[in-house]
Amino acid sequence: MTDTAPNSQHSTRLVVSYEYASLILVVLGLGWAGFFASIGWWRVVGLDLLLIVVGVASYLLIRRGQLTIGLLLSQTALFLLVGAICLMFDVPSADAPRVSHLYLLVIAALGYLNYRRQPSGVQIGLVVICLASFVALASSTLSTPLAMPVPDSVRIAGSWVNTIVAVGMLCGCAYAMQAEFTSRGALSRDLMAALWNEEFISSTSxxxxxxxxxxxxxxxxxxxxxxxxxxxxxxxxxxxxxxx
Structure with a gap:
């Protein structure tokens, strides 16, 4: 079943943004999986493979027109993956800060775009949870007793890569928001101008x-x-x- 309800119609711009975000996840997962496989960190490789699966599944669902369920499932899965990485492998130290939690902002931004497209309590709840988790992880050194932090020598270089990718995705989300809001504002202004100038034509008497x-x-x-x-x-x- 595809999104066909009037209030679930989505612009091509937003669909393309979601597709690109899914493909970026796949590329990011492939890169990190290859790197950690080369140094024998197989548990991290397992999480990276899950990231690839989520990206591919999200992309296929979006291409099939099932945007709503694709976004909700992918956001939930990504939130759990990012949380696991932050608490188990990306534990901050004096030399290497935690940066994986930046992806929670990306998930929240994509979720807000979806909420603007089709408001729902589940979607806004996911946005709030992502933002609250970002604040908690950014303000503390939270970890689990089973944490196995990646060596600082790896995390220092990885912090640059993850920060650049996360900020780039946030910029893409900001552009999509601005373009969507501008488009809706222009349509409203055109309709009001047409009504004021009596340019509408009725099909009944x-x-x-x-x-x-x-x-x-x-x-x-x-x-x-x-x-x-x-x-x-x-x-x-x-x-x-x-x-x-």
């Missing part, structure tokens, strides 16, 4: 429209019918005295 309830008055730009004509804004917004 003006008399039948004026006699209908306000909630039932609909506009169509498909072209004038024999009894159609210009749609004056006064017919949409009655005078205060009449409305009272």
């Amino acid at each position: 003006l008399r039948s429209i004026e006699s209908a309830p306000l909630s039932a008055r609909k506009l169509s730009c498909a072209g004038p019918a024999p009894s159609a004509g210009r749609f004056p804004r006064q017919s949409l917004f009655p005078k205060p005295s009449a409305a009272a």
Whole structure:
């Protein structure tokens, strides 16, 4: 089942942003899996392979049109993966800071884009959890008793790579947000200008429209019918005295 409900329609720009984010996860997972395999850190390799699986699954779901479930599942899986990496392998030290938690901001940003597209309690809940977890991990040295920190010599170089990738993805999310908000604002301004200039054309007679309830008055730009004509804004917004 694909997203076909009116309130779940999504722009091509957002879909492409999600697809690129999924592919970046795959590339990042492949790179780190290859590196840690070369030094024998197989538990980290296992997490990197899971990251690749999440990226591929998210990409395929998005390509099939199942954007909502694809995003919710991928955000949940990524949150668990990032949390495990932060608490077990990316434990901060005096020489190497923790940086994996930066990806929680990326997950929250993508989640907010999805919330703007289709508001839901589950989605905003995931956003809040990601932000709260980011604050907790950034403000402390949280770890688990089973933690096996990666050597600082590896983490120092990795901190640069992860920071660059995470900031780049955040910039992409910011661009997608700005472009989406600008597009919606331009559409609203165009509709208001057209209404003010009485540029709408009705596909039914003006008399039948004026006699209908306000909630039932609909506009169509498909072209004038024999009894159609210009749609004056006064017919949409009655005078205060009449409305009272």
